[in-house]
Amino acid sequence: MKNRRDFLKKFSVGLAAPGLFGFAPHRTIQKNLQIDHTLQGEPFWDQIRGSFPLSKDRIYLNNGTFGPAPFPVQRAMEESLLQINTTGEYGSTQPEREKLAAFLGIKTEELSLTHNTTEGINIMAWGIALNPGDEVILTTHDHVGNALPWLNRAKLHGIVLKPFTPASTQAENLDRIKSLVSPKTKVIAIPHVTCTTGLVFPVKDIAEYARNQGILTAIDGAHGAGCLDLNLDALGCDFYAGCCHKWLLGPSGTGFLYVREAMLDRLQPFHVGGGSDSGWDLFSNPPVMLGYAASAHRFDYGTQSTTLMKGVSAAIAFHDEIGTGKVESRIRELNHYLYEGLSQFKNQLEILSPKEDASRICMVSFRPKAISFQEVGTNLAKSGFRIRQVPEGQVDAIRISTHIYNSKHEIDLLVEALPNALG
Numbered sequence: 044m045k046n047r048r049d050f051l052k053k054f055s056v057g058l059a060a061p062g063l064f065g066f067a068p069h070r071t072i073q074k075n076l077q078i079d080h081t082l083q084g085e086p087f088w089d090q091i092r093g094s095f096p097l098s099k100d101r102i103y104l105n106n107g108t109f110g111p112a113p114f115p116v117q118r119a120m121e122e123s124l125l126q127i128n129t130t131g132e133y134g135s136t137q138p139e140r141e142k143l144a145a146f147l148g149i150k151t152e153e154l155s156l157t158h159n160t161t162e163g164i165n166i167m168a169w170g171i172a173l174n175p176g177d178e179v180i181l182t183t184h185d186h187v188g189n190a191l192p193w194l195n196r197a198k199l200h201g202i203v204l205k206p207f208t209p210a211s212t213q214a215e216n217l218d219r220i221k222s223l224v225s226p227k228t229k230v231i232a233i234p235h236v237t238c239t240t241g242l243v244f245p246v247k248d249i250a251e252y253a254r255n256q257g258i259l260t261a262i263d264g265a266h267g268a269g270c271l272d273l274n275l276d277a278l279g280c281d282f283y284a285g286c287c288h289k290w291l292l293g294p295s296g297t298g299f300l301y302v303r304e305a306m307l308d309r310l311q312p313f314h315v316g317g318g319s320d321s322g323w324d325l326f327s328n329p330p331v332m333l334g335y336a337a338s339a340h341r342f343d344y345g346t347q348s349t350t351l352m353k354g355v356s357a358a359i360a361f362h363d364e365i366g367t368g369k370v371e372s373r374i375r376e377l378n379h380y381l382y383e384g385l386s387q388f389k390n391q392l393e394i395l396s397p398k399e400d401a402s403r404i405c406m407v408s409f410r411p412k413a414i415s416f417q418e419v420g421t422n423l424a425k426s427g428f429r430i431r432q433v434p435e436g437q438v439d440a441i442r443i444s445t446h447i448y449n450s451k452h453e454i455d456l457l458v459e460a461l462p463n464a465l466g
Contacts, residue, residue, distance in 0.1 A: 406443065
């Protein structure tokens, strides 16, 4: 009973002072982002950091899993919820679809709204016409969200998967893909950026090669939007599945699927509903569905969350206000700074991310030499760092991912903490 009373006493104090239990105190959600573009270097990015509610009690270095939304995104969703629940009108997501399409450099008709990257990958994996024995090229470093849909298709339909282990340069990776291609190859289904080591594939070159060979490209783009200054039309791939809750800094439960206009009829919809069709009739004899919508809307259906998509639009406006090119440059700058900082521990760890700048952008992974990666992960967590442990692809590493809310000072603190974490 005494322990229970002590707990309740502490809990009640925690409610009055949330910071004592690790919760950041409530802050007023800013409606509009006012950026002083006359600031340069770290002072410029310090002001951007002020737009995030992230607690300063620890250092968040796991954007590759989840990108915390800035205040303007939260405000947009709060206002949308209030509007919907005040009026009873949930509106339309078409304006948000148009904004997201423009951000990605594609036509609105080429964009399907999904809930996450995996949903888009499933649409690709099941919608492409494949026969038993047809081959699909993957990597051994695929995220479960790309691996399982294709493994499931192979299990049920007898297609053949040909995974390869990524090399350390873009030229080598293009060559490895070419070496796997055979007359039976139908799809190249690789990540744009691997979740394991942050390796960037030369998708534009791969897509051009594949197109000349009559092979489809279905890209796992979980780490593309909001990280790279992305233009999917210029990238040249046929299909690209992505999400809005990582580098785009939008809300969870939002994603997209890009279907190149010329490829619409090469991807069969299997799940349909309101908005997927060009007309239907249950009174005709026999009842009939006339056809599919003349856009990628055929792949999404039913009620969409206006509130979540308002958050996506606010995230896009946030990136646009900063400048998408400037965001990518900052991500690359921090990544290079981190890579250089980790390089001084060559006797204690092995950097697994590629040294080539073109093959790296937002994440660096390393494997400790003397102790397990799990132990290092635990030690870093105890020291106040949020990182990700990477068992995928037998990598067995620690992954550090940085975004525009991070600073070089935070990376310095990580580097200072590493000797103790590494034992």
